[in-house]
Amino acid sequence: MSNELIINGTQNGCRLALLKDKRLLEFHTEDSGNQFNVGDIYLGTVKKIAPGMNAAFVDIGYEKDAFLHYLDLGPQVRSLNKYTKQAQNKRNNNFRLNGFKSEEDINKLGKINQVLAKGQQILVQVVKEPISTKGPRLSCELSIAGRYIVLVPFSNAVHVSKKVTSKEERKRLIRLLNSIRPENFGIIVRTVAEGKDVAELDRDLRNLLDKWEKGIKALKTAKPRDKVIGEMGRASSILRDMLNESFDQIVSDDEEVFEEVQNYIRSIAPDKEKIVKHYTGKAKIFENFGVEKQLKSLFGQSVSLRNGGYLIIEHTEAMHVIDVNSGNKSNAEADQETTALKVNLEAANEVARQLRLRDMGGIVIIDFIDMRLPENKRVLYERMKEEMKDDRSKFTILPLTKFGLMQITRQRVRPELNIQTKEVCPTCNGSGTITASIVVADQIEENIDYILTKQNEKHLTVALHPYLHAYFTAGFLSRRMNWFLKYWRWVNLEKDSSLGLTEFVLRTKDGEEIEIK
Known part of the structure; x- marks a missing residue:
């Protein structure tokens, strides 16, 4: 098993593809101008108290006020508010909470207006990004995630992930973390901390404490709506959560992202630094690693299975529905039950x-x-739990009902990702008729002739469909070679499967697009 992270830099941010054995497993887009990521901590202002919902609406700069429920305040919210006020009044230089006197915990069954008031400034953390018509969801139980541990201010407890099942290991981790835990900070031990020594855990803890200290220093001069502590970039957060021995390579075509990832890997796993690579190939990075093709085939309404079956995926506002069909697999096995199980x-x-x-x-x-047999239903239920065990989101799976339905709830913290896989025909624009596609080769040659002779361009790159690329480069004395013999300049041809068969793009040496005549 191998894992690869492919990062494609774009004008507005970057696209990230996580591959497992060359198959696309996760796809993320990161907008450089995007705010309100899960984990970001803001200085917010209470705009409205809603007693009927036992919640408050908080302004953190989004177009709609964010939602903060009483149960998300956390028991130590009074301590947080007290510390925030002290930091804003610049009376407190105690960034590490040493000697800080905590306030009494709030009542679990209390009311929001007993804790918060309209116009009050509070520190809040985004736990769910804006989705559809809803604003962000917030919490006052602040936490800062590291590679091995999660730091929880205003707490004094050490908890270990439930996925660490060994009693001896759980006791060892609790003992180690209690020995290095700072005053008034709680710690949640992550699954990847299993087997790690105290030096690695301590280094992770110090990094998180430094991040907390920088945030509190920023709070002294912060204005309402300001981000006080920001979550790291999506690429670094994926590596923080998933980096292990099975990672083969991390490749980026963006130099800035490459350096950021390299520095992060150097800080958390110096022995893995050599797997970070800067891609400089001629073909687009997603084309080179086969990501673009997978994106187009995996985000449609219908998704094919390897052995002939297929899924139909429907999305509604309330839920997602997935229908499993056997397709041409129906006659491949001895009986219907075996076919259904496979x-x-x-x-x-x-x-x-x-x-x-x-x-x-x-x-x-x-x-x-x-399926009729109960043992087959049990096998399917166990298989689904096994397949989802590596999912980083919280989820619950229920056994099959008597109607053959399986129900899954999965934590939603970001808007669902959807990629348009149906395209308007680039030549007919949906009209159903096109000009003769055979003339596209002549159009390309006419444009090349004009640019090399009339505009005297020294370096020219043409991005075109793979079929056209093959047409122009086939054979030793190819059409491209004839261009070289005619103009004494080499024309770079670049495959781009995202272009239609009759589309092409001309670029200069600096990557600037040349207007097609």
Whole structure:
């Protein structure tokens, strides 16, 4: 098993593809201008108290006020408010909470107007990004995530991930963390900390404390709506959560992102620094690693399975529905029950992949092919749990109902990712008729002739469909070679499967697009 992270820099940010054994497992887009990421901590202002909902609406700069429920305040919210006020009044230089006197915990069954007031400034953390018509969801239980641990201010407890099942290891981690835990800070030990020594855990803890200290220093001069502590970039957060021995390479075509990732890897896992590479190839990075093709084939309404079955995926405002179909697999096995089990097991693998790939959250209903035998239903249920065990989002899976339906709830913290896979025909613009496609080769040659002779361009690159690339480069005495013999200049041809068959783009040496005549 191998993992690769491919990062494509764009004008507005970057696109990230996580590959497992060359198959696309996760896809993320990161907008450089985007705010309100999960984990960001803001100085907000209470705009409205809603007693009927036992919640408050807080202004953190988004077009709609963010939502803060009483249960998300956390027991130590009074301590947080007291510390925030002291930091803003510049009376407190105690960034590490040493000697800080905590306030009494709030009542779990209390009311929001007993804790917050309209116009009050509070520190809040984004726990769910803006989705559809809703603003961000907030919490006052602040936490700062590291590679091995999560730092929780105004707490005094050490908790270990439930996925660490060994009693001896849990006791060891609790003992180690209690020995280095700073005063008034709680710690949540992550699964990847299993087996790590105290030096690695201590280094991670110090990094998080430094991040907290910088944020509190910024709070002294912060204005309402300001981000006080920001979550790291999406690329670094993926590596923080998933980097392990199975990672083969991390490749970026953006030099700035490459340096950022390299510095981060150097700080958390120096022995893995050599797997970070800067891509400088002629073909686009997503084309080179086969990501573009997978994106186009995996985000449609219908998703094919390897052995002939297929999934139909429907999205509604309330839930996601996935229908499993056997397709041409129906006659491949001896009996219907065996066929149904094999298709369902394969579908379970693809469903788990699709949930991560599209970042689908909320309620998911899967209509598997009906099976009669209880042991087969149990096998399918266990397979689905096994396939989803590496999912970083919180989820719950229920066994199959008597109607063959499986219900899954998956934590939704970001808007669902959707990529348009149906395209308007680039030549007819949806009209159904096109000019003769055979003339595109002549159009390309006419433009090349004009640019090399009339505009006297020294270096020219043509991006075109792979079929056209093959047409111009086939054979030793290819059409491209004839251009070289005619103009004594080499024309670079670049495959781009995102272009239509009759589309092409001309670029200068500096990558500037040349207007087609």
